[in-house]
Amino acid sequence: MVHISPYNAFNQNYLGEDVASLNLFYHQNEVIRNELDLLGQNNILHKIFWSQTYNGRLLGILKNFVKPQYDFKKYSGYDPLVVSDNQRKKFNQLLDRWTTRNCDSILSINSIYSSYIDEIKTFCETNNKVLIFYTSPIYRDDCKEDDLALIRILKEKNITYWNLSDFFEKEKSLENWKDNTHLSSKGAEAFTREIQIRMQNL
Numbered sequence: 203m204v205h206i207s208p209y210n211a212f213n214q215n216y217l218g219e220d221v222a223s224l225n226l227f228y229h230q231n232e233v234i235r236n237e238l239d240l241l242g243q244n245n246i247l248h249k250i251f252w253s254q255t256y257n258g259r260l261l262g263i264l265k266n267f268v269k270p271q272y273d274f275k276k277y278s279g280y281d282p283l284v285v286s287d288n289q290r291k292k293f294n295q296l297l298d299r300w301t302t303r304n305c306d307s308i309l310s311i312n313s314i315y316s317s318y319i320d321e322i323k324t325f326c327e328t329n330n331k332v333l334i335f336y337t338s339p340i341y342r343d344d345c346k347e348d349d350l351a352l353i354r355i356l357k358e359k360n361i362t363y364w365n366l367s368d369f370f371e372k373e374k375s376l377e378n379w380k381d382n383t384h385l386s387s388k389g390a391e392a393f394t395r396e397i398q399i400r401m402q403n404l
Contacts, residue, residue: 206335208348211315282387283380293381305345336364341382343367
């Protein structure tokens with residue numbers, strides 16, 4: 203399963219910035235190193251000063267080494283987000299000030315997304331893997347045109363796509379949300395059950 207963002211897919215200014223979070227593994231994984239270099243998301247100093255990777259992260263790494271919060275050998279997932287009253291209040295304030303985003307008049311998938319979609323599809327076919335792209339729930343999605351365009355493109359490529367951006371459309375309770383694109387623990391449990399059912403029905 204591969205998460206895909208319709209907004210990023212049609213954003214012509216998208217440069218792959220989200221993969222920069224993998225910089226920590228630049229010298230540990232050849233695939234990650236090659237992709238970071240390809241997308242220009244690597245600090246050139248990493249090639250000379252390996253310690254550059256750990257700027258701003260060293261204290262956290264040392265803390266987790268000395269006093270780990272979990273056994274990394276047994277941990278295999280993400281903890282659900284427990285939303286505080288203050289976080290929910292901030293999200294309410296954000297919604298009160300929400301400015302509607304206009305859709306682009308011409309929707310053309312950017313070259314980075316197009317290339318990676320084809321590369322992932324080829325990899326799965328070569329290795330006999332079932333490929334599913336999906337879009338997770340969004341509280342307020344102002345542009346549905348990019349969703350429809352992505353559905354059409356992936357259908358043409360014969361790729362299974364689950365657009366679940368409107369999964370909570372009939373239940374707008376903020377109890378399911380941390381912010382516009384991140385679910386609370388309650389929302390994550392409901393969404394996980396839906397994914398589980400879909401996987402069982404494949």
